[in-house]
Amino acid sequence: MTPSRRGLPPLNAMRAFEVAGRRLTFRAAADELGVTQGAVAQQVRALEEHLGLTLFRRLPRGLALTPQGTAYLAELTRAFDLLAEATGRLYDAPAAVTISVTPTFAAKLLIPRLAALNAALPEVELRTIATETLSDFDRDQVDMAVRLTRPPFPAAQEAKLLFRQELVAVANPLLVKELSLPLTAKQLAGLPLLHDAHNHWPAWLQTGKTLPGAVFSQTTLALDAAMAGQGVALVCRAFVAADLAAGRLAQVTEESRETDSDYFLVRKRSPSHGKAAEAVWDWCLNRFG
Numbered sequence: 001m002t003p004s005r006r007g008l009p010p011l012n013a014m015r016a017f018e019v020a021g022r023r024l025t026f027r028a029a030a031d032e033l034g035v036t037q038g039a040v041a042q043q044v045r046a047l048e049e050h051l052g053l054t055l056f057r058r059l060p061r062g063l064a065l066t067p068q069g070t071a072y073l074a075e076l077t078r079a080f081d082l083l084a085e086a087t088g089r090l091y092d093a094p095a096a097v098t099i100s101v102t103p104t105f106a107a108k109l110l111i112p113r114l115a116a117l118n119a120a121l122p123e124v125e126l127r128t129i130a131t132e133t134l135s136d137f138d139r140d141q142v143d144m145a146v147r148l149t150r151p152p153f154p155a156a157q158e159a160k161l162l163f164r165q166e167l168v169a170v171a172n173p174l175l176v177k178e179l180s181l182p183l184t185a186k187q188l189a190g191l192p193l194l195h196d197a198h199n200h201w202p203a204w205l206q207t208g209k210t211l212p213g214a215v216f217s218q219t220t221l222a223l224d225a226a227m228a229g230q231g232v233a234l235v236c237r238a239f240v241a242a243d244l245a246a247g248r249l250a251q252v253t254e255e256s257r258e259t260d261s262d263y264f265l266v267r268k269r270s271p272s273h274g275k276a277a278e279a280v281w282d283w284c285l286n287r288f289g
Helices: 011-023 026-033 037-051 067-092 103-120 185-189 219-227 237-246 275-288
Strands: 056-059 062-065 095-101 124-130 144-149 157-163 166-171 232-236 262-268
Touching: 011 026, 011 037, 011 062, 011 067, 026 037, 062 067, 095 103, 095 275, 103 124, 103 219, 103 237, 103 275, 124 275, 144 275, 157 275, 166 219, 166 237, 219 232, 219 237, 232 237, 262 275
Parallel strands: 095 124, 095 144
Antiparallel strands: 056 062, 144 262, 157 262, 166 232
């Protein structure tokens, strides 16, 4: 029957026996452990008393293991080796940093730059949570978050502006190839409009009417539909800058508008965030700020 962990001998006693069993002298074991010879002998005696077994035969010069001691030494050495390996893997593992971002930020800005982040911070394992839901830093175990929000911020939070939300109307160039750009408001209203959860189109077109068109729960889905030529999406310029530069999307109106909310990098105020989390914070500010 395997004894409970509560009934195990003290760890220091087992460690003293394991080293003495390998070295076969209390003096050599004391040197390895950095304690006195008497302390090692006392720990071994305590272990033998706890087990009710004799583990060593004391000789005029050194020690000899009993059969029970030989068997016990092999198992303890294996156990201590496993502990050392587990501890080594813990130290060797990359430091994990968790960032919560909106799905559109993840798809359009963060994922295309992951290779650059890995090259700059190879010791960091970045864990990304893509959600529109506001994060509770403690409950969700999140180190930092990127959110579309506006000041003021709670005193317990630190926030840095990454970029302004400048809205632009974009479409696949093939969708508007028969039209002369920039489009007028009337021309724009005649095209399929792609809506997301932010619902900026009524304010953009200055109408209180419900506008027709496909509705998506996330901006990134509306952008995918625009890329596929399904209509015109109204999105933050930062998310489509690369697609506009590459000609995959076209800005179909001259007009752009800033909103009262912008993209901020946010974290819980703390006297120390850890080296890895601090490095990712600085990298995000330099890359996206």
